[in-house]
Amino acid sequence: MMTKVQSSEGLAPKVSGPLPGPKAREVLERERNFVSGSHTKGYPFVADHGEGCFIWDPDGNCFLDFAAGIAVNLLGHNHPRVNEAVAAQMKKLAHYSAADFYYEPYGLLCERLAKLAPGDGPKKVFLSNSGTEAVECAIKLARYHTNRYHLIAFLGSFHGRSLGSLSLTSSRAVQRQGFGPMLGGVTHIPFPDEYHHRDLDSIDFLENVLFQRMIPPSDVAAIVLEPIQGEGGYLVMPPEHMKRIRKICDKHGILLIADEVQSGMGRTGKYFCMEHYGVEPDIITLAKGIANGLPLGATIARSHIMDWTAGAHTSTFGGNPVACVASLAVLNELKNGVLDNCARVGAFLTERLKALAEHHPLIGDVRGKGLMLAVELVHNRRTLEPATAERDRVVERAFQNGLLLIGCGFTGFRIVPPLTLSEREAQIGVDIIDRVLSEVESASGGQVHPSRK
Ligand SMILES: Cc1ncc(COP(=O)(O)O)c(C=O)c1O
CATH class of the missing domain: 3.40.640.10 (Type I PLP-dependent aspartate aminotransferase-like (Major domain))
Structure with a gap:
């Protein structure tokens, strides 16, 4: 049976005021005092709740999620059938070690x-x-x-x-x-x-x-x-x-x-x-x-x-039994349309990102498969001189504009949204990347050499 891929139709990124907002800053302050400093936080996004491919911070700002908790939330946030499976298993049995029992x-x-x-x-x-x-x-x-x-x-x-x-x-x-x-x-x-x-x-x-x-x-x-x-x-x-x-x-x-x-x-x-x-x-x-x-x-x-x-x-x-039933629910969804959606929207997104490369000289390469994609930024397409500072700036500006990206390698950013992403949502993300690249390219004034391909 084909179930409909969960969509978040109608939602769009919305950021009011500079980030992080006041409630997010409280969370950051507590972390600064009490949490191990060994994590690699790229930018100060504080996750509060999510729906499909969108996620909100505690100040009510809404982001399109191309990070998915580092390529994790395959079905997006608050997925009804995963939630049902998890809730039912929690009521039945939360843990009973497979090391010694069945x-x-x-x-x-x-x-x-x-x-x-x-x-x-x-x-x-x-x-x-x-x-x-x-x-x-x-x-x-x-x-x-x-x-x-x-x-x-x-x-x-x-x-x-x-x-x-x-x-x-x-x-x-x-x-x-x-x-x-x-x-x-x-x-x-x-x-x-x-x-x-x-x-x-x-x-x-x-x-x-x-x-x-x-x-x-x-x-x-x-x-x-x-x-x-x-x-x-x-x-x-x-x-x-x-x-x-x-x-x-x-x-x-x-x-x-x-x-x-x-x-x-x-x-x-x-x-x-x-x-x-x-x-x-x-x-x-x-x-x-x-x-x-x-x-x-x-x-x-x-x-x-x-x-x-x-x-x-x-x-x-x-x-753990709760994680196992969640995984069984994920497998059902993949079979019932999500895998096909990933291949289709992944191809769409790849094509749109490659089209961006035609007018953004910073883009050196667009690569990956499905919805495991990355864009590498370079100063020069022949020497591949890395544009690391520009990459960091693009990721930061995308955040301020309501899009969550994560870096990869020394000079790329990855696009790993939930596999339920729609073409509409993919296009919203591409438009933000387009805008932010223009901003960063004009700020890096003349350091990018478009003609040297
Ligand atoms: C390919 C690969 N292997 C292993 C790991 C480690 O996974 P974890 O962080 O869950 O220990 C990661 C995490 O990013 C990964 O990408």
């Missing part, structure tokens, strides 16, 4: 995810509470199953901040600074990024240099990648490189781990971004949007790989 939603969700995952063979699933935990599980499982220790990851990747996943993460030095030494046996190679490094063949380097001179491939447990590097700048792995990586893995008995914490569960217009490549990973990690905002992570592996013994890995809260 409850139905855990197995139901694992079954759905195992059957959805790309590839024919049987899969098994471990549920946790977050992306970093899903990645930790993948690291441990790969080492356990292969009885090898080495891991290959890509520069610019983001896999989480607990010490195992942080050892794979290499998107910004500050994320690692002061926390070493990292996990042993991790080697990073450049991401095959055709936009910035056109001539660099890192897969060739891995096979013909590293495997010959430094890392015996028989010591390598897994190659870990994001099919689209998220935090690192929304760089899309080219299909031929993905296929070559799979071949290398097959040749040497190495596992391929696809970290789909950000790209998974419909965000790219397919359930898994790996489906775009026709390449089957051995292990997939998911989190972020899979429960529309409730904390949930999942690690999916081929059944014969998830061969660890009882007691090897578990979690008190992981796969």
Whole structure:
């Protein structure tokens, strides 16, 4: 049955006065005094309540949400069928640890995810509470199953901040600074990024240099990648490189781990971004949007790989029943129209953003898939000189104009709205980006070189 994609027809961004307003400032003040200063807040948006693709701050200002709590609220805010499922489960049972006991939603969700995952063979699933935990599980499982220790990851990747996943993460030095030494046996190679490094063949380097001179491939447990590097700048792995990586893995008995914490569960217009490549990973990690905002992570592996013994890995809260029913509701919605909406509106938005590039010289590149899109800002389209200060200004000005964006990489901003976004809402966002780019371009007077493409 096709249900209507939830829409917020009629709503529009509305900001009165400079931000943050007085009530938002109270929240910020309390945080300044009592909250760990380790978060990376881009601008002072205080979330109060939301509806569909719109979100309000405590002062009543309304924003179009192209950030979705960092690519999380897949179905938008206050989704009726997720709310119903969560409320019913709360009345029944809030928690009963899957580490030691059984409850139905855990197995139901694992079954759905195992059957959805790309590839024919049987899969098994471990549920946790977050992306970093899903990645930790993948690291441990790969080492356990292969009885090898080495891991290959890509520069610019983001896999989480607990010490195992942080050892794979290499998107910004500050994320690692002061926390070493990292996990042993991790080697990073450049991401095959055709936009910035056109001539660099890192897969060739891995096979013909590293495997010959430094890392015996028989010591390598897994190659870990994001099919689209998220935090690192929304760089899309080219299909031929993905296929070559799979071949290398097959040749040497190495596992391929696809970290789909950000790209998974419909965000790219397919359930898994790996489906775009026709390449089957051995292990997939998911989190972020899979429960529309409730904390949930999942690690999916081929059944014969998830061969660890009882007691090897578990979690008190992981796969909490409330998060599981929310995730089951998300999967129903994706099937009943939301996935198609994401692919359709994603194509519309991509086309509109590319059209903006024709009259905004600051735009160097528009890339991504579905509703996992980014715009990279450069001073010069030939040298790709980064326009980082301009990027920060665009994100800040968009906020003041009622549009929430988040940065990615050193010089891009990402567009990760709920997958329920309508064309009307997409156009509102594009119009704000258009306006703000004009403002920033005229303020940066002459530093942008449109003709040097
Ligand atoms: C690809 C990827 N992996 C892992 C993580 C870590 O997820 P979490 O913040 O839920 O631990 C993220 C978070 O941004 C991510 O984008």
